[in-house]
Amino acid sequence: MAKQLYSEYESVSVPGHPMPIQKTGGFVGKPRIVMNYVLIRWPNGRPCNLVNFWIAEFCASTGARDSAQVMAALITHFIRYCFVKSVHFKDFSEAHFDEFTEQLVQETVSTLTGTRPKRNNNRTRLIQHTTLNFLYWITTKHPSIAERPLVGTEHSGANIIVSFEINSKTKRSYMDHPSLVAPVPYNDDKVAIDEHTIQKIQNEIFRKRDWDELPARSRLKSISDFELYDANCVYLYERRMFTIRMMKLTGLRPEELFDLDLQLNQNVSDNLEIVIHTKKRGTPAPVRRFKVNVASARQFKVYVDARQAHIDFLHNRGFFCTQPTNIFMGEHGGSLKKESITKEFDRLCKSAGLTNIRVCLSMxxxxxxxxxxxxxxxxxxxxxxxxxxxxxxxxxxxxxxxxxxxxxxxxxxxxxxxxxxxxxxxxxSSSYSSLLEAQDELDSVKDTLTALEHKAKLQKTDLSAEIQNLKAMAEKLEMSLSSSEFAANQ
CATH class of the missing domain: 1.10.10 (Arc Repressor Mutant, subunit A)
Structure with a gap:
């Protein structure tokens, strides 16, 4: 496995514009903070300065945490090629671009059933475009680096000849080149997550909270300090359920969910709105206010209260908590990486048996x-x-x-x-909307049923009457839904 060539930093202080000093006639540098900064190096460990200047401009222009990381991952293929072939950026030519493309297309990985292409055409095309964009940036921002343009249109004398086209949908300009691989349709792109899958994930969250369902290895962790272990389990249960509820309620980008500001959302129950920093919209990230009903605000407060209760418990036990400003935190009261939430979701899906279908937070x-x-x-x-x-x-x-x-x-x-x-x-289909409405109602009943079953088991409370009523209601709705779907398909 190739070594990663980039490092990510939550924030860095970089020199800003020089400010004149009137008394002395000199200048003083005023630093500025850039969030979600990425630094790239060559395979031998030396900094790749020109690429770092390029990606720094991008980091300073966006508040999106993932975008700079994605760009870094794409450009590292080009960096590896230039390093292995001993090709300087200024000498990268049409022949090199063709050879680079062939390498991307032909590369394979081994699997249990044999070998397969390492990436599909869409990924290869992204790498190609990122490479062209970087070389064009050198041409426009640092023309003195090379004797002739690295990328340009016909008759420009450039190393690589491109044409500039307009995307008919987005109306944005992009570079086209004969060696760009043909795009392929995305498999299951833009697919919504279904209710059965959501229910299986919620059940798995509860299973990881239920002492009777824990494997022997997990029980061993509780031997040294059962009270601390149980407190961590309670908090993790609430955090995981909160993640699912919020994604269903608001359709946030996963990054926006992770960056929800705790201070801005202290009064959701009173204001009936969730304050969200909108990502991929520049820096500083614009704020949008998402209106919610009383029930959703109450569910939001359940997690916030559980978060504070866990902090209080850790303090009483002598643990130091950094208490991050965003709404998510680690089980020991410290900061949490956004990747931890997505990886935790992936592990939940895997342990829930959802391995043969595509499941991700974006759904x-x-x-x-x-x-x-x-x-x-x-x-x-x-x-x-x-x-x-x-x-x-x-x-x-x-x-x-x-x-x-x-x-x-x-x-x-x-x-x-x-x-x-x-x-x-x-x-x-005239029945489509009524089917969706019935599915929403069934989804709501199942959510309430799941919460009651969890509560009854965890708190050793007899809620059998309420549970039976909800089960009967869910069964009735399911039968009605099945009949309606059958009629709609006839």
Whole structure:
């Protein structure tokens, strides 16, 4: 496995613009803080300065934690190639670009069933574009480095000849080159997570909390200090359940969920709104206020109270807690990396047996967008039934604009494919909306049932009557839903 060539830093202080000193006539440097900074090195450990200047500009222009890391991961393929082939950036040519592309396409990895390509065409194309963007940046920002442009259009005399095209959907300019591999459709792209999968994940969260279900290895951890072990389990249970609830409720980007500011969200129960820093929208990240109902605000407070109760417990036991400003923290009261939340979710899915299907936190976001567009389309259809006869750009733009304000998308056009899928589903089957409404009701009943079952088992409380009532209600809804789906398919 190749050694990682980049390091990530939560924040760094870098020199800013020089400020003149009137008395002496000199200058003083005023530092500035750049969040989510990435530094890249050559395979021999030496800093890759030119790439670091390039990526530093990007780090300073975005508040997105993952974006700089993704760029660093993409450009390292180019860095490795230049290092192994002893090719200086200024000498990188069409022939090198073709050879580099061939290497990316031909590279394979071994699996239990044989070998397979290491990456698909979409990943290869991203690496190619990132390489061209970096070389074009050198051409425009540091032209003195090479005698001739590294990347340019025909007749520019550049090492690599490209053309500039306009993306018909985003209206953004991009570079095209004959050696760029053809894109392929994404498998299961933009798929919403289903309720059965969510229920299995929630059940697994509880199983990891239930003492009777713990494996022998986990029980051994409690021998030295059962009280501390149990307190950690309680907090982890609430944190994991909070993650699922919030993703269902708001459709946040995983990074936005992790960066929820605790101080800004202390009064959710009173304000009935969650304050979210919108990522991928520049620095400082703009804030959006997400309205919630009383029940959702109460669930939010359950986690905040559990978080504070765990901190108080650790303090009473003599543990020092750094108490991070964001809403998530580690089980011992310290800071937590965003990757820890996503990796924990992946482990939950794996232990829940969800290994043969694609499951990730982003699928909650797709679920949220789909339902928000559905709600708005239904409202428009009820007000004006003639809209069912065919969508219009005005209808699409209005609905996608409203949903984009909830999700934090900078361009409502990013939601067009969701709109078209929902419009087709609603207009091709009159029962589609009622099926979705019934599924939502069943989902709500199952959530309440799961919470009651967990509470009864953990607190040794007799809630059998309430549980039986909810089970009967869920069974009735499931039968009704199955009948409706059968009728819709006939």
């Amino acid at each position: 909650f976001r797709h679920r949220f967008v789909t339902r928000q567009i559905n709600i708005r389309l239904e409202a428009k259809f009820n007000k004006n039934p003639r809209l069912r006869e065919g969508w219009t750009p005005t209808l699409r733009d209005d609905i996608c604009g409203e949903v984009a304000r909830l999700t934090g998308h900078s361009d409502p056009a990013s939601l067009f494919h969701y709109f078209h899928a929902e419009f087709k589903a609603l207009t091709s």
